[in-house]
Amino acid sequence: MRAIAVSAFRADPALVEMPKPEPEAGEVRVRIEYAALNPCDWQAAQGSLDDGLAPRVFPLVVGVDFAGRVDMIGSGGNRFRVGDQVFGRTAGPASGAGTYCDYVSVPQDSAITLVPDGLPLRTAAALPSAGMAAAEILEIAVLRGHESLLVIGAAGGVGSYLTQLASARDVRVLAAVRGDERKRMAALGATVTIDTTDRPLEAAVRETCPDGVDALVDLVSTTPDAFAARAALVRGGGIALTTRGVATGAALPADVTGIDFRLEPTPVLLDVLAEGVAEGVLRVPIDIELPLEKAPQALDRNRTGGARGKTVIVL
Ligand SMILES: NC(=O)c1ccc[n+]([C@@H]2O[C@H](COP(=O)([O-])OP(=O)(O)OC[C@H]3O[C@@H](n4cnc5c(N)ncnc54)[C@H](OP(=O)(O)O)[C@@H]3O)[C@@H](O)[C@H]2O)c1
Structure with a gap:
């Protein structure tokens, strides 16, 4: 699969080929269609979020927010089915689960939920973090x-x-x-x-x-x-x-x-946000939409400021 990853902290993010992750027991694998950019993406890539305790996984795939379709289910009980449209936030690159890539595997009981009818995937991707x-x-x-x-x-x-x-x-x-x-x-x-x-x-x-x-x-x-x-x-x-x-x-x-403040992501919060969009209380301000190969430039740009709403990456 394609991925934007760094080979070491502070290395330049680059487009690489990597094996598809296999879902483990209790996980779902998602074919990502959209990811969204957050400052924690370049902060993680440069090592600013490294606490020295979590294992370091290189190449480190950048990104935490995603929206897409479940394409494979790991063994054991699972609340999702193949084909479900889902969105969410992974535990982050340190967990080996970045989202600037074609596929990600995440625990089914983590911050992932169904995309409600009528909510476009690109809009859902811009919500989580x-x-x-x-x-x-x-x-x-x-x-x-x-x-x-x-x-x-x-x-x-x-x-x-x-x-x-x-x-x-x-x-x-x-x-x-x-x-x-x-x-x-x-x-x-x-x-x-x-x-x-x-x-x-x-x-x-x-x-x-x-x-x-x-x-x-x-x-x-x-x-x-x-x-x-x-x-x-x-x-x-x-x-x-x-x-x-x-x-x-x-x-x-x-x-x-x-x-x-420390974010504590939950699927319930994702549902509340999606509901807010459906009810018209919450608008999703997508400022920039770009293809995966342009993500390194977008990360660079975000580091220097100037964000106006969200940047969405199309897989
Ligand atoms: N602790 C947590 O759990 C947690 C959770 C979410 C986010 N965060 C952190 O919170 C920060 C903001 O996140 P975000 O997603 O909103 O980032 P963002 O989308 O990149 O937006 C940051 C905004 O701050 C503006 N800005 C920078 N310096 C400014 C200044 N001196 N005065 C006024 N505006 C200024 C930027 O625009 P201009 O450069 O044009 O001013 C930009 O609009 C990030 O550092 C992120 O990592 C932490």
Whole structure:
């Protein structure tokens, strides 16, 4: 099968031929039709997510999100049948299950579920990682209607979903982006869009929320100091959440709760997201669609920023 893989951490991702994975007991093998790009794909390829504990599997096939059809079932009980349309998120390249490739084998009880009738596979592929992260973050932040949520990096995958899910609950979303994204973010439900290349973040936030925001979701800061500076915009008693693992060691205001978010994928969450799309609550903002052989360039581009919604890879 074709795959985009790296031969070692920090090597350039390249198109290679690999054997098809055989499904083990309790697994399904999926013929992937679409994969979606997430920053964790290039982060894993460069070794940033390596904890030194999980086995390292090279060539490491990049990618975690997928949509396609079940083409083979491993031995034992299984809730899927050959031919089912499915989508999901694998446990990641360290598990030997990347998704920028023609086939992947995953446990039938992992984060994989049926694609409901009417949901195109390419749309389903763009949901798992960013959609589940947005949904879980919203649960953790326990925001009620009219409370305020500042999202830094709101124009990308997680931010585009989070803005929609939060505004559907009447949360006031302050979307911090780089560039003039007012029209796009307003269409996703943002109350205010702040172009941080045009004006200082703090002044813009204080204009709308003089006492600070109820919650901060920082998708961007890569150091505890940068995160702490943004958490200073949260009111006393509020929360400051990072997806970049920089809350530990950050000097946050004493009465602001810092959270290091870690995604916990589940099939139930995938069903909830698919339902949200079916009901029209959630739009799937696919920005770029490209063939597998162009995936290395797309990874490079994402590393330098500029994401506007999701990039989908066609197998
Ligand atoms: N911990 C977890 O379990 C978990 C789960 C999901 C995601 N994440 C992480 O969360 C981060 C975001 O994920 P994603 O899928 O949303 O990534 P993405 O789709 O690549 O979007 C990132 C967005 O941030 C913007 N950005 C970068 N610097 C900015 C700044 N200073 N001010 C405003 N916007 C800025 C980028 O656009 P511009 O460059 O044009 O500004 C882009 O729109 C990634 O690092 C990802 O690995 C972690």
